[in-house]
Amino acid sequence: xxxxxxxxxxxxxxxxxxxxxxxxxxSGHTALYWYRQSLGQGPEFLIYFQGTGxxxxxxxxxxxxxxxxxxxxVSTLKIQRTERGDSAVYLCASSSSNPGTDTQYxxxxxxxxVL
Amino acid sequence: xxxxxxAQTEIxxxxxxxxxxxxxxxxxxxxxxxxxxKQPPSGELVFLxxxxxxxxxxxxxxxxxxxxxxxxxxxxFTITASQVVDSAVYFCALSxxxxxxQLTFGSGTQLTVLP
Numbered sequence: 478x479x480x481x482x483x484x485x486x487x488x489x490x491x492x493x494x495x496x497x498x499x500x501x502x503x504s505g506h507t508a509l510y511w512y513r514q515s516l517g518q519g520p521e522f523l524i525y526f527q528g529t530g531x532x533x534x535x536x537x538x539x540x541x542x543x544x545x546x547x548x549x550x551v552s553t554l555k556i557q558r559t560e561r562g563d564s565a566v567y568l569c570a571s572s573s574s575n576p577g578t579d580t581q582y583x584x585x586x587x588x589x590x591v592l
Numbered sequence: 593x594x595x596x597x598x599a600q601t602e603i604x605x606x607x608x609x610x611x612x613x614x615x616x617x618x619x620x621x622x623x624x625x626x627x628x629x630k631q632p633p634s635g636e637l638v639f640l641x642x643x644x645x646x647x648x649x650x651x652x653x654x655x656x657x658x659x660x661x662x663x664x665x666x667x668x669f670t671i672t673a674s675q676v677v678d679s680a681v682y683f684c685a686l687s688x689x690x691x692x693x694q695l696t697f698g699s700g701t702q703l704t705v706l707p
Binding site for chain 2: 512
């Protein structure tokens with residue numbers, strides 16, 4: 478079946494602009510995660526959705542970052558007033574919610590470059 | 593707080609050599625999960641294995657094997673008879689049962705297999 482998809486694959490924007498990154502999870506997966514990966518580092522957790530609600534947003538770096546998942550499927554990560562330090566690869570992962578089978582499967586990521 | 597350490601930043605081997613990637617973790621939970629992911633040059637994180645804290649059996653899958661030792665908080669990964677296609681960044685990750693199951697990643701080990 479289809480895996481996690483993310484669009485766009487690359488996004489170049491200017492400092493101060495607003496961007497939206499989209500994630501389409503594996504069909505039937507109720508859990509959805511966003512991570513951010515800087516060059517040479519492992520991914521870092523941003524936010525976790527269970528269904529439509531953000532169950533844990535403790536990883537969001539500041540209030541410029543926001544994410545939604547209005548229908549419990551597709552999620553959008555929104556970044557306001559982008560800064561050069563926001564440049565990174567943004568990864569989305571989804572999983573089932575059943576303990577023991579809730580392995581996270583990742584999408585290809587969106588590479589964000591803020592000029 | 594949970595932490596994963598991958599002390600080997602880069603490893604280079606010649607094809608057909610065996611190689612072991614080290615992973616040491618820290619957690620206060622008694623129930624937790626350990627993972628290995630592969631990130632080839634294409635960038636997508638590929639799931640390799642999941643172990644839970646109650647199952648210390650070592651696992652073998654083809655040329656891959658994993659050694660989980662709770663006594664030393666280690667979850668090491670060995671590739672036998674390495675191949676050029678094994679070249680990638682490998683990440684070890686941990687999630688705690690009581691959390692939102694977000695993954696805490698190590699900083700990764702860049703493995704280069706030379707022909």
